Amino acid sequence: MKILFIGDIVGTNGVNILRRGLPVLKKEYGCDVCIVNGENSNESGTGMNRRDADDIFACGADVITGGNHSMRRANMELYTENRFVLCPANLLYSEDGCGVTTLDMGRHQICVINLMGVAFIDNHRNPFFELDKILKNVDCKNIIVDFHAESTAEKYAFANYADGRVSAVVGTHTHVQTNDEQILPKGTGFISDAGAVHAQNSVLGVQTRLAIEKQKYLKPVQFKVAEGNGYINGVFIETDAAGKTVKIEKIHRKFG
Numbered sequence: 374m375k376i377l378f379i380g381d382i383v384g385t386n387g388v389n390i391l392r393r394g395l396p397v398l399k400k401e402y403g404c405d406v407c408i409v410n411g412e413n414s415n416e417s418g419t420g421m422n423r424r425d426a427d428d429i430f431a432c433g434a435d436v437i438t439g440g441n442h443s444m445r446r447a448n449m450e451l452y453t454e455n456r457f458v459l460c461p462a463n464l465l466y467s468e469d470g471c472g473v474t475t476l477d478m479g480r481h482q483i484c485v486i487n488l489m490g491v492a493f494i495d496n497h498r499n500p501f502f503e504l505d506k507i508l509k510n511v512d513c514k515n516i517i518v519d520f521h522a523e524s525t526a527e528k529y530a531f532a533n534y535a536d537g538r539v540s541a542v543v544g545t546h547t548h549v550q551t552n553d554e555q556i557l558p559k560g561t562g563f564i565s566d567a568g569a570v571h572a573q574n575s576v577l578g579v580q581t582r583l584a585i586e587k588q589k590y591l592k593p594v595q596f597k598v599a600e601g602n603g604y605i606n607g608v609f610i611e612t613d614a615a616g617k618t619v620k621i622e623k624i625h626r627k628f629g
């Protein structure tokens with residue numbers, strides 16, 4: 374199965390970049406399914422509401438995942454009413470099923486799981502135990518986990534814990550693509566962070582001046598999304614008939 378995974382979309386500017394670039398990438402990679410992390414897709418740069426989700430689907434996503442900002446512009450209904458919009462399954466206030474979905478794409482089936490780390494980020498339920506619980510009820514060869522986490526150590530430990538039990542673990546949240554895509558010993562594809570989709574001239578998608586002000590003076594600055602051309606960052610994953618990853622390739626492509 375050919376799977377395209379795109380990292381955090383930041384603001385309306387990020388959605389506009391996705392609109393221009395995603396059809397090109399989907400065609401080029403001949404992908405069967407496309408997963409997009411939408412946790413920052415609201416015009417404010419944090420959270421996602423129903424309209425933002427609709428916009429991402431209109432760009433060509435099949436499943437939208439989330440993270441620590443999932444609930445900023447929405448409540449649980451967004452995730453209970455559309456089973457292809459996910460928030461992390463281990464959020465303390467999440468409802469059953471909101472972090473897991475299975476898609477039947479005809480020739481292939483795929484299960485997408487969204488989990489959050491707990492190191493240097495909100496302290497929700499332990500994602501290791503949560504994965505065990507979820508996998509007991511999953512009967513699918515292709516399984517992709519969006520592991521939304523801050524710590525690379527936690528991401529590596531989690532991916533190795535999942536090795537051989539899921540097709541791939543794709544890290545999100547830091548907005549910076551890492552240079553460590555690999556296939557783990559038991560066939561699980563992994564990258565610490567897929568990266569993000571936002572204006573190139575920015576601080577992780579935020580207007581530079583505001584981000585500097587916050588870091589320099591520790592002022593409670595209201596962030597605004599930076600405008601302009603930028604990169605689509607993500608990974609392409611190919612699995613075999615058993616659901617093991619046979620290829621994982623970084624995507625870092627500018628769309629202007």
Ligand SMILES: [Fe+2]
Nearest residue numbers: 381412413546
């Ligand atoms: Fe993010």
Ligand SMILES: [Fe+2]
Nearest residue numbers: 440441442546
């Ligand atoms: Fe995040």
